[in-house]
Amino acid sequence: MTASDSSQVDLVGAELTRNIVRAALFAALLGAFSQVSFSIPFSPAPITLQLLGVYLAGILLGPVWGGGACVLYLLAGALGAPVFAERASGLGVMVGPTGGYLFAMPIAAVIIGMIVHGNTSLVDPSQRGVGRLLAGLISGTVVIYTCGVVGMMVLLDFTVQGAITAGALVFLPGEALKIAAAIGIVRSDAITAA
Amino acid sequence: MLSYAPGSSVAHRLDPRTKLFVQIAIAIAAFAHTTPRGLLILTAITGIVLVSADLDPRGVLRELRWLLVLTTMGPVFSVLVFGPPWIDLYRAIDPAMASYRVLCLLLVSVAYVRTTPVRDSRAAIEWFIPGRLGRGLGLGVGLVFRLLPVLLADVSRLRMAIDARAGTQRPLHDRIRRLTLGSLRRLFDRVETLTMALQARCLSWNPTTPPLGFEVIDWPALVLAFGLLGWAVV
Numbered sequence: 086m087t088a089s090d091s092s093q094v095d096l097v098g099a100e101l102t103r104n105i106v107r108a109a110l111f112a113a114l115l116g117a118f119s120q121v122s123f124s125i126p127f128s129p130a131p132i133t134l135q136l137l138g139v140y141l142a143g144i145l146l147g148p149v150w151g152g153g154a155c156v157l158y159l160l161a162g163a164l165g166a167p168v169f170a171e172r173a174s175g176l177g178v179m180v181g182p183t184g185g186y187l188f189a190m191p192i193a194a195v196i197i198g199m200i201v202h203g204n205t206s207l208v209d210p211s212q213r214g215v216g217r218l219l220a221g222l223i224s225g226t227v228v229i230y231t232c233g234v235v236g237m238m239v240l241l242d243f244t245v246q247g248a249i250t251a252g253a254l255v256f257l258p259g260e261a262l263k264i265a266a267a268i269g270i271v272r273s274d275a276i277t278a279a
Numbered sequence: 280m281l282s283y284a285p286g287s288s289v290a291h292r293l294d295p296r297t298k299l300f301v302q303i304a305i306a307i308a309a310f311a312h313t314t315p316r317g318l319l320i321l322t323a324i325t326g327i328v329l330v331s332a333d334l335d336p337r338g339v340l341r342e343l344r345w346l347l348v349l350t351t352m353g354p355v356f357s358v359l360v361f362g363p364p365w366i367d368l369y370r371a372i373d374p375a376m377a378s379y380r381v382l383c384l385l386l387v388s389v390a391y392v393r394t395t396p397v398r399d400s401r402a403a404i405e406w407f408i409p410g411r412l413g414r415g416l417g418l419g420v421g422l423v424f425r426l427l428p429v430l431l432a433d434v435s436r437l438r439m440a441i442d443a444r445a446g447t448q449r450p451l452h453d454r455i456r457r458l459t460l461g462s463l464r465r466l467f468d469r470v471e472t473l474t475m476a477l478q479a480r481c482l483s484w485n486p487t488t489p490p491l492g493f494e495v496i497d498w499p500a501l502v503l504a505f506g507l508l509g510w511a512v513v
Contacts, residue, residue: 174388178346270456270463
C-alpha cells in the first residue's frame with residue numbers, strides 16, 4: 086500500500102465496532118445455545134436454549150442490534166456456519182421444517198426490544214417492570230410460533246391441526262420456562278449489557 | 280459435521296455468487312413445480328449438484344438425519360383423521376411431495392456449504408449488498424464463523440462445571456439460569472477484548488476481500504439457473 090492509499094482507509098467508528106462485535110457474539114451464542122438441549126418432564130420434545138437467546142438479544146441489545154444479531158445468525162447459518170439445531174447449516178434449512186421459526190427470529194427480537202425499551206434508545210432492562218418484560222416476551226413467542234406453524238403448512242404442506250400440534254403445542258411448556266428464565270436473568274442485576 | 284472442506288471439485292471452482300444463484304433458482308423452481316414430474320427433474324439436478332461437489336448422498340443424509348425426521352412428520356400427521364376411518368393414506372401424497380422437495384433442497388445447500396469458504400461467502404454478500412450495510416453484514420458473518428467455536432466451548436465448559444456440582448439434581452430452571460448467566464458474563468467480557476483488538480488492528484470499511492470473477496466454468500451453471508427460473512414462471 087502506498088502513502089496515498091493509506092489516507093483512504095475508512096475506519097469503522099468505535100461505537101459501531103462495539104455494536105457489531107456484540108451482535109456477532111450474540112449470533113454465535115444463539116448458535117451455541119441451539120446445541121444445548123434439556124429434557125423437560127411431561128413433554129415429548131426436549132428444549133434448546135435457542136429462543137432464550139433470541140429473547141435476551143431483544144432485551145439486552147434492543148430492537149436494532151437484537152434484530153441485527155438474529156439476522157447475522159441466519160445469514161451465517163445460511164452460508165455454512167453450523168449454528169442451527171444439531172449443527173445444521175445451509176440455505177436448505179431455511180426452507181425446511183424449521184424455516185418459519187428461523188425467519189421469525191429477527192422480527193421477534195425487534196418486537197421484544199421495542200416493547201421492552203419503548204423506542205430505539207436503550208434503557209436498563211432490569212429497571213423495567215415484569216409486566217412489560219412479559220408483554221414483550223409473549224409477543225415475541227407468539228410471532229415465532231405463528232410463523233413456525235405457517236412455515237410448516239406452506240413449506241411441508243402440514244394440515245392446520247398437525248402444524249399446531251407438532252409445531253407449537255408440544256413446545257409451549259418449554260417456552261413458559263424460558264420466558265420465566267429470561268425475566269429472572271434480566272431482573273437479577275447479575276449482568277449488564279456491555 | 281457438514282462444513283467447508285478444501286477440494287478441487289467442480290463446485291469448489293465455481294464463483295460463490297453462481298452457487299448462491301443456482302441454489303435460489305433450484306428452490307424457486309422446486310416450489311413452482313412440486314409435481315411428480317417436477318420432483319423427478321429436481322432429483323436429477325440434485326444428483327448433478329452432489330456429483331459436482333464430490334459428495335456422497337448417504338453420508339450427507341446421515342448428517343441430516345434429525346432434519347429428515349422432522350421432514351417426514353408432515354406426511355405422518357396428514358394421514359391421521361379425527362374420526363373414521365382414522366387413517367387416510369391419500370392425504371399423505373401432497374405432504375410427501377413437499378417433504379421430498381425439502382430433502383432435495385437440503386442436499387443442494389450442503390453442496391454449497393461443503394465447497395465454499397467463508398471468505399468467498401463474505402465477498403459474495405458484499406457484492407450482493409453494496410455499501411456499508413453489505414460490508415457490515417460481511418464483517419459480522421465473518422466474526423460469527425470465527426467466534427462460534429469459542430462460544431460453543433464456553434457453553435460446553437459451563438455446562439460440565441454445573442453438572443459436576445450436582446447440577447443434574449438441581450431444578451431445570453435453575454440449571455438454565457446458571458448456564459445462561461455464565462454464558463452472558465463471558466460474552467460481555469469478550470465484547471470488550473474483541474472490540475479493542477479490532478480497533479487496534481484498524482478495522483476499516485474497505486477491507487481486502489478475495490476478488491470475484493465469473494470463469495468459463497460458471498457459464499453452464501448460470502445457464503442452468505436461468506433455465507430453472509424460466510421454467511418456474513412457465
